[in-house]
Amino acid sequence: MLIIRWIRRHRICKIFLLLLFVILTANVYYFIHHSMCSVESSKKLLEDLCNLYRKREVLGNLCQAICENSLIRFDTCTNYKHGKKVLFVECDACEPPASVKAVLKTKSDLLNRDKLDISKPNDILSTQTFLNLSNRIMRDSVLSEFGIDTSFIEDVLSELWFGRIEDYIKESGLPYPDASWVAVQSIWSLFRQDEYAFMKLHQAYTFVPKIYGTCGPIYITEYTPSGSELETSFLHRPGSSWNQRASIAISILNLIKTFNTGLHQPLEICDVKGDNFGIGDYGRVVLLDADTVFFRDKFEKDILNDQCRKHTDCDFFDCRGLCNTTTGKCIQRRVNNNLQSVCQDVFLGILPHFFAGLLHSPPSDFKLELIEILEKCAYPSNNKADIVRVPATDETFRKLHTLLSKSIR
Incomplete structure (x- = not known):
């Protein structure tokens, strides 16, 4: 009797796994x-x-x-x-x-x-x-x-x-x-x-x-060539021009400053990656994908979730939120910022490809200082294991901008 029950359970388990495989395969095909x-x-x-x-x-x-x-x-x-x-x-x-x-x-x-x-x-x-x-x-x-x-x-x-x-x-x-x-x-x-x-x-x-x-x-x-196309041309090629990459990084920093203070409201970029930045004429940096950029009032009113059980329920791509687990509601603001997301996902490179981003292979005399600033920018709380829910500071912005400018020869 025990053997028969075991066989039945084994068959049911096999059928369940087969159905799960079919569903996953269908979803992958659909995607x-x-x-x-x-x-x-x-x-x-x-x-x-x-x-x-x-x-x-x-x-x-x-x-x-x-x-x-x-x-x-x-x-x-x-x-x-x-x-x-x-x-x-x-x-x-x-x-x-x-x-x-x-x-x-x-x-x-x-x-x-x-x-x-x-x-x-x-x-x-x-x-x-x-x-x-x-x-x-x-x-x-x-x-x-x-x-x-x-x-x-x-x-x-x-x-x-x-x-x-x-x-x-x-x-x-x-x-x-x-x-x-x-x-x-x-x-x-x-x-x-x-x-x-x-x-x-x-x-x-x-x-x-x-x-x-x-x-x-x-x-x-x-x-305008996107980040992925730029990668194949010079951004990740051995011996690629540091001056070019540092200049692009400075342009992105200037763009972040414009988003923070140069428009009628601060602008939140919620999908930060190299593919979403392009290089136009005269080396200007352009935003290629504007589907996930929002002015702050709209972001806080319409984009952030209201109900939550955990912090990730309050996230919208790279725009991180916080859940008040007592009330079960999201705090209606972004808790990281554009600078932190750019440092982590574009300049530094996210784990496991740490320091393989835009600012890889810096000049040796700037390398240690640059790594320290980038880590402080990408991980302000010094915790690489968790999702970052802390903004990078204005002081970090100034230090990074100054160091990159000095590094261009």
């Missing part, structure tokens, strides 16, 4: 399938976009270049992340007369893209009312999402697009009410993508990639 891109799916994306354009369901300053003149041509695609589709294109319309490499992005499902929930106009009078109301909705949305007051801007719709919305309406070939509807919905489908909205509102800043234009919910930006 790979939905995160990898293909030439076919990328071309299908452009084909679907152009079908919408030909039916005049989307508008934008680059629709004609993509769909009619072949001035923007597919080159390669990269892995999709968090639903965002990213293609590299050759663009003759971005910086004419030159042909440049550019990046085409969208986080929107073309057929189920975000649409502004508002009544469609049917005559000239209702169209003007529609445009005025759309402007007001957009102005309120910019204020609530980004804390930016646009009351001094008469035409917020055009500010978030390229050129005057009235010009697109006239040139669309559609009746005035229909053209206004398509234009507003095209702008709204862009604005509902956090990265586009953030970059468009901050085009005056050098840390933001230049946006060349849009078509429906798709936008095209300048191409």
